[in-house]
Amino acid sequence: MPQDYLKRILDARIYDLAVETPLDPMPLISSRIENQVLLKREDLQPVFSFKVRGAYNKLIHLSDEQKAIGVIAASAGNHAQGLALAAKHLNIKATIVMPQTTPAIKVDAVRRRGAEVVLMGDAFDEASAHARKLVIETGMVYIPPFDDPDVIAGQGTVAMELLRQHPADIDAVFIPVGGGGLCAGMVAYIKTVRPEIKVFAVEAEDSACLKAAMEAGERVTLPHVGIFADGVAVAQIGEETFRVMKDLIDGVVTANTDEMCAAIKDIFEDTRSIAEPAGALSLAGLKKYANQHNLQGKTLVAIDSGANTNFDRLRYISERTEIGEKREAVLAVTIPEVAGSYKRFCQVLGKRSITEFNYRYSNNKDAHIFVGIQVSPENGDREDIIHTLQEADYAVVDMTDNGMAKNHIRHMVGGHGVNVKDEIIYRFEFPERPGALLTFLTKLAGRWNISMFHYRNHGSAFGRVLVGMQVQQSEKLALEKLLDELHFNYWEETDNQAYQLFLE
Incomplete structure (x- = not known):
């Protein structure tokens, strides 16, 4: 074959x-x-991508009649740029359907190369379906991004x-x-x-x-x-x-x-x-x-x-x-709420570099700290640190692979709710477009009190939000029915240890 x-x-x-x-x-x-x-x-x-190879090779195999009609494609960006440049080089009209979440640098690059851009959907498959619809309506030749x-x-x-x-x-x-x-x-x-x-x-x-x-x-x-x-x-x-x-x-x-x-x-x-x-x-x-x-x-x-x-x-x-390089461990550590505890904690760590330390007073017994520690990826260094801390009678929870902790909690540590009853925590992802956050809030707000809200623009295609709402157990099904109707990805995080230690 x-x-x-x-x-x-x-x-x-x-x-x-x-x-x-x-x-x-x-x-x-x-x-x-x-x-x-x-x-x-x-x-x-x-075009800063290999995609120009396949796009150009496809165009030079078209008939003169097909070239005269023009071409259309769906792409998250790189195929679009390759096809736009190839079409311009061969003087062929090109239309590109791109997901609305495509990075602006790719959208602008396609337009600069003379192609018409149509933004549709939040992922490639939605853009592809719309492109094939336009093929039927216009008669233009569809140029697949890979399956040809x-x-x-x-x-x-x-x-x-x-x-x-x-x-x-x-x-x-x-x-x-x-x-x-x-x-x-x-x-x-x-x-x-x-x-x-x-x-x-x-x-x-x-x-x-x-x-x-x-x-x-x-x-x-x-x-x-x-x-x-x-x-x-x-x-x-x-x-x-x-x-x-x-x-x-x-x-x-x-x-x-x-x-x-x-x-x-x-x-x-x-x-x-x-x-x-x-x-x-x-x-x-x-x-x-x-x-x-x-x-x-x-x-x-x-x-x-x-x-x-x-x-x-x-x-x-x-x-x-x-x-990602396994050079940082992110830990939640419980230390006594007494003078000198931080000093002793650092002494236990020895000469290890602390990359992050977040703490806020909560009660007069225990302090939950969120700490980043520089580690060596070799020889199980992260496990050694956790063992060392446990040997010193510290309660330790490894947060290094906890997505909620890395995306949200490390930026929110210390905000324990006081007298917040019936709080439920949800994490959401929604397409990052102009007005997307306002749309999200408009749909969510009204029936239940929002007791916590964290949003941070990561410069990526999807926005990430952490929300706390006061919802009685009898109303939880109604809430989740509404959330399903939003068509956003969401996960309940009420039982997440990161929330329980630092925010509940």
């Missing part, structure tokens, strides 16, 4: 628009994980360059997956030319549609898709891409938000460039796989697939990096 794509890839005439990108060594991360790590720099394409042989072949040229640039031994290549176009093209080429090289697909943990399909033995649709890594936020793997990948890839690795943030920092430190979350995804998977399998002395390749991210997202990325 991979032979089906070999000729397509070799015949892809993309280089009058796309460029051959370098394969950069990464000395710092290589030294740290004791493997030779190489980075294929697709962020250096004219010509697109897949265009993306496969990344592998052709890679193997030519590094003819020596390669142990494994890690490739980011959203809809699967890049991975399908690359694995088809690699397994035909160098079948001994292992190929791993890397997905965001909260949009792992390929992993779900592999486990089910068929394509499935995810009920929810996380869009921190908006470039791979796809609910269902492509039909053709799944056909190609399912028997060729050597495995699927998933990475979470913190691990992607840490990989963004790694890329910056080695190359002085800033990858978007999806662009750093494969490096996050590479590091995770190497650690889990104790790899040493191997040659490992990651694909930096893009660099299109909003600047204001860097604040959030920077915040999460230390935890």
